[in-house]
Amino acid sequence: MKLLSLDEVVSVTGLSRSSLAKKRCDGTGPAFFKLGRTIKYAAADVDAWILSRRRTSTWAANDNKQGGIQAA
Secondary structure, eight states: OOEEEHHHHHHHHOOOHHHHHHHHHHTOSOOOEEETTEEEEEHHHHHHHHHHTOOSOSSOTTTTSTTSSOOO
16 A cells, blocks of 8 residues: 655645645545654545545536436
């Protein structure tokens, strides 16, 4: 398993360290490991998280789920 440092994930995602910290707190970012005081990310988890953010439209909130937009 290849582990990425926080700075490597910043480079890959284009997000700031602060944004990644907020995503760790609210659970909306990629899965991570806390090894002592060090945060590490599995490269496969970062890739999977990036792919989960894929969109085909800028306005459809649920367009990455099967079946398209969900009726309210």
